[in-house]
Amino acid sequence: MSRIINDFTINVATANGTGSQSSNLIILHSMFEMGVPVSGKNLFPSNISGLPTWFIIRASDKGYQAPGDETNIQIMMNKDTWSKDLDSLKPGTIIVYNEDAKLPVERDDCVCLGMPMTKMARGINPKLARLMANMYYVGALAHLLGIDEKAIEKAVEQQFRGKEKAIELNNRAISEGRSYAEENWDFECQFAVEARDKPSETFLIEGNEAVALGSIYGGINMLSWYPITPSSSLAESIISWIPKLKEGEDGGLTCAVVQAEDELAAAGMVLGAGWAGGRGMTCTSGPGISLMSEFIGLFYFSEVPGVIWDINRTGPSTGLPTRTQQGDLSMCYEASHGDTQHIVLIPGTVDECFEFGWRAFDYAERFQTLVFGFGDLDLGMNRWSTSGFDYPSEKMDRGKVIRTQEELDAIANFGRYRDVDGDGIAYRTLPGSGLAPILYRGTGHDEDGIYSEDPQVYHATMERLRRKIDGARDVLPAPILREEEEGEIGIIFYGSMENTIVEIDDILEESGLSVSTCRVRALPYHSEVEDFIDRHDRVIVLEINRDGQLYGILRKELPANMIPKMHSVAYSDGMPPRAREYAERIIQVLEASE
Amino acid sequence: MKPVKLNVINLEKSEYTGGKSSLCPGCGHDQISNVIIQAAWENGIKPEGIAKMSGIGCSSKTPAYFLSKSHGFNTVHGRMPSVTTGANMVNKSLSFLAVSGDGDTASIGIGQFIHAIRRNLDMVYIIENNGVYGLTKGQYSATVEKGSKKKKGTTNEQAPIDLCAMAINLGCTFVARSFSGSKKQLTALVRAAMSHRGMAVIDVISPCVTFANNDESYRSYNYVKANDEVLHILDYIPHFSPLEEVDVPEGEFSEISLFDGSTLRLETVGDEHDPTNAVAALAAIHEGAAEGRHVTGLLHYNPNQPTATDTLGLTEAPLMGLSEEQNRPSKESLDKVNAGFRAK
Numbered sequence: 001m002s003r004i005i006n007d008f009t010i011n012v013a014t015a016n017g018t019g020s021q022s023s024n025l026i027i028l029h030s031m032f033e034m035g036v037p038v039s040g041k042n043l044f045p046s047n048i049s050g051l052p053t054w055f056i057i058r059a060s061d062k063g064y065q066a067p068g069d070e071t072n073i074q075i076m077m078n079k080d081t082w083s084k085d086l087d088s089l090k091p092g093t094i095i096v097y098n099e100d101a102k103l104p105v106e107r108d109d110c111v112c113l114g115m116p117m118t119k120m121a122r123g124i125n126p127k128l129a130r131l132m133a134n135m136y137y138v139g140a141l142a143h144l145l146g147i148d149e150k151a152i153e154k155a156v157e158q159q160f161r162g163k164e165k166a167i168e169l170n171n172r173a174i175s176e177g178r179s180y181a182e183e184n185w186d187f188e189c190q191f192a193v194e195a196r197d198k199p200s201e202t203f204l205i206e207g208n209e210a211v212a213l214g215s216i217y218g219g220i221n222m223l224s225w226y227p228i229t230p231s232s233s234l235a236e237s238i239i240s241w242i243p244k245l246k247e248g249e250d251g252g253l254t255c256a257v258v259q260a261e262d263e264l265a266a267a268g269m270v271l272g273a274g275w276a277g278g279r280g281m282t283c284t285s286g287p288g289i290s291l292m293s294e295f296i297g298l299f300y301f302s303e304v305p306g307v308i309w310d311i312n313r314t315g316p317s318t319g320l321p322t323r324t325q326q327g328d329l330s331m332c333y334e335a336s337h338g339d340t341q342h343i344v345l346i347p348g349t350v351d352e353c354f355e356f357g358w359r360a361f362d363y364a365e366r367f368q369t370l371v372f373g374f375g376d377l378d379l380g381m382n383r384w385s386t387s388g389f390d391y392p393s394e395k396m397d398r399g400k401v402i403r404t405q406e407e408l409d410a411i412a413n414f415g416r417y418r419d420v421d422g423d424g425i426a427y428r429t430l431p432g433s434g435l436a437p438i439l440y441r442g443t444g445h446d447e448d449g450i451y452s453e454d455p456q457v458y459h460a461t462m463e464r465l466r467r468k469i470d471g472a473r474d475v476l477p478a479p480i481l482r483e484e485e486e487g488e489i490g491i492i493f494y495g496s497m498e499n500t501i502v503e504i505d506d507i508l509e510e511s512g513l514s515v516s517t518c519r520v521r522a523l524p525y526h527s528e529v530e531d532f533i534d535r536h537d538r539v540i541v542l543e544i545n546r547d548g549q550l551y552g553i554l555r556k557e558l559p560a561n562m563i564p565k566m567h568s569v570a571y572s573d574g575m576p577p578r579a580r581e582y583a584e585r586i587i588q589v590l591e592a593s594e
Numbered sequence: 595m596k597p598v599k600l601n602v603i604n605l606e607k608s609e610y611t612g613g614k615s616s617l618c619p620g621c622g623h624d625q626i627s628n629v630i631i632q633a634a635w636e637n638g639i640k641p642e643g644i645a646k647m648s649g650i651g652c653s654s655k656t657p658a659y660f661l662s663k664s665h666g667f668n669t670v671h672g673r674m675p676s677v678t679t680g681a682n683m684v685n686k687s688l689s690f691l692a693v694s695g696d697g698d699t700a701s702i703g704i705g706q707f708i709h710a711i712r713r714n715l716d717m718v719y720i721i722e723n724n725g726v727y728g729l730t731k732g733q734y735s736a737t738v739e740k741g742s743k744k745k746k747g748t749t750n751e752q753a754p755i756d757l758c759a760m761a762i763n764l765g766c767t768f769v770a771r772s773f774s775g776s777k778k779q780l781t782a783l784v785r786a787a788m789s790h791r792g793m794a795v796i797d798v799i800s801p802c803v804t805f806a807n808n809d810e811s812y813r814s815y816n817y818v819k820a821n822d823e824v825l826h827i828l829d830y831i832p833h834f835s836p837l838e839e840v841d842v843p844e845g846e847f848s849e850i851s852l853f854d855g856s857t858l859r860l861e862t863v864g865d866e867h868d869p870t871n872a873v874a875a876l877a878a879i880h881e882g883a884a885e886g887r888h889v890t891g892l893l894h895y896n897p898n899q900p901t902a903t904d905t906l907g908l909t910e911a912p913l914m915g916l917s918e919e920q921n922r923p924s925k926e927s928l929d930k931v932n933a934g935f936r937a938k
Binding site for chain 1 (some may be wrong): 640641642643646654657663664665666667668669670674676677678679680681683684686687688696708813826839840902905907908909910912913914915918920921923925927928931932935936938
């Protein structure tokens, strides 16, 4: 039998709180250790213990990272979803199930492989049997796929670092699972892993931790935060790195952390820190941005730097708190009442999470405004490969801050909001300096910062603010273009869709469609985005939401003659995107537009 | 020509004044602004070292009317404490002087007020408390007494939130109540609050001359004057001139030492009040309120408590002034971080 090498999807169905995260990460890391290109998606519930959880592992020599179109191997551990999990499988699926669930597995069209996992785990340690049972499916998979024993051992060690007893028990359970499968299952699996040369420098990391490290290398001085899924791990990661990386010469820390009473307060603290001349940030998710909106307008109008990371989850309202979406993009771009516009940085890889983490502070201080980092649960809470983070390539940009009397004297007719250089960005002085003090305000103000309701003054201020943010376009990260020569069809996308786009592209190519792609990495969008649209006959805007939010922004800002060739493909069901779902929608829209 | 009077750092009082007030003539808030100017001047604080903070409302407009040499931030409604917190985190050398109102503090901003107290944020927090929303034309606020009646409309039937009692219950380290018409008492309290390290709350009854200065209002000038239960007569003795303003017979006063070395002398009137006793302070507030009286003076004092920045283990220098080398970890450290992940 010819085996299918490094190309399959495993779905593990367990209950939340049973320790399955450990066993799933051991599978993921052991395959990664062998050099198999692999990705893992944790589909977890908004719950501490008991509700169903799925973990999807995709191995792909082509580097596809989205969940595959169908499940090839199904692990069945959860009684509550048992029959639904079974019913969803295509004929021919390999089913590995815990016999001790004592539930029927009536799928004659599939390969059903049972193992008394709980009973065997009880043999090792009766108290821990519920947790240990999960290690038996690791052993089963190791047998079926041919995962290297040493790679497994290394992954176990990594998972239970320093806990010798746990390492020993779990290795034993995995080994027992492997032996049981060898001795009892008369089945040769058509799927297999094969070792590949793993570049020695690569490792897996969650997007949230990459942003956290980026923020630290951006010189963060204050983190304020209010816990919310899926952004909490970003804040907690910063907190865990501060003692190691943010220690001053006297041994004291150079970053303060405040767990705020709510998101409003967290945003207010960032504003206060930025106003006083420090680098402040907070991280949250959609509901938090909604609450912060009043302060977001004050950032914009009083021109104070600050950074907010939105790790997008599925909205609206409380929505699906543990599922992913790109549903907050237009909110971030235009949050708060009145006419506002904010800089939004949109990383698509963990390397960019790190880079935009430090750059966000530079843009915020340069443009004296709020900068959003826009991630999502998929990028933020799943593990992605990197070959290591690059040290910031540029010095910190502290923007136009006047720190001495001489600097102040050098500016004729100084005013806090006077556009001396013609770029819309005025000079500022800091509290405590005694230099040109003003009372900052969210009310209308003139060029000197004095309260004003004058129509001309208001209009001039709003026009300058528009000019200021507009001036950021070509300073912000340019789009990543992958262009075909034909120039007929272009796809614009952003963020975590990066991890699915190659597979979408391949599916389209199989259908005879040749497409170019353009990944937008910031708002307001770079002029190269417009050039890309200009070069193509038809342009799809692909995104993980219902309404086509980037499509809406483009429609609003592009020249009217470009609009007719723009088409939205927007879809969201809370799940990480599957390539075929989006590819088929693209094909439909293209056919309809011909 | 009159000789120019200078304070201890050789500044004229005019260095502490601000713009022209746009509040109603006779507003209690303007008297409080004058007290703030007087207190900051007499205490010899460098104007540039002060950060003026406020929320939204009549009271929150007043930072434009004092200390024009200080930076300030007139923020959003009820959220001034969080902005102050952020600024304090990156620059703990600033002296934060905040003005808020009863709507700003007791309603929309009550959460942030509570949490600022919980953190013992190092600031002076003055509430200009008139019991009504002035800018929106006279609606009752949450601090107005049950049975009080403003100029137009019906009598208030809801129980009030007593911000001093609440602050004491929350462990606030300096809690006082005063009256905008009691210039001497209020000046001593503001000066003492400026000498305190930690959160100093001063709830100042400040009559609204436009909407609630009628006799049926518990916060009118006439009512407060007739029902002000003064706990003690206060004298502030600055650390730089220990003999100033002392004229009380031995045995009829007690003294409180403040963080900067200054002293607050409490001259006994009637029953002695011990401000270090939180329960006694609460009893005085509630007993007075039951009889329709406003109890004024230094209600509670609990010094030497860690402030919001004390427990964070921060470096000595204000974080906003750190150089790039101090702020951004080295390239070598990132190499180690990368290597650490690879070794996992």
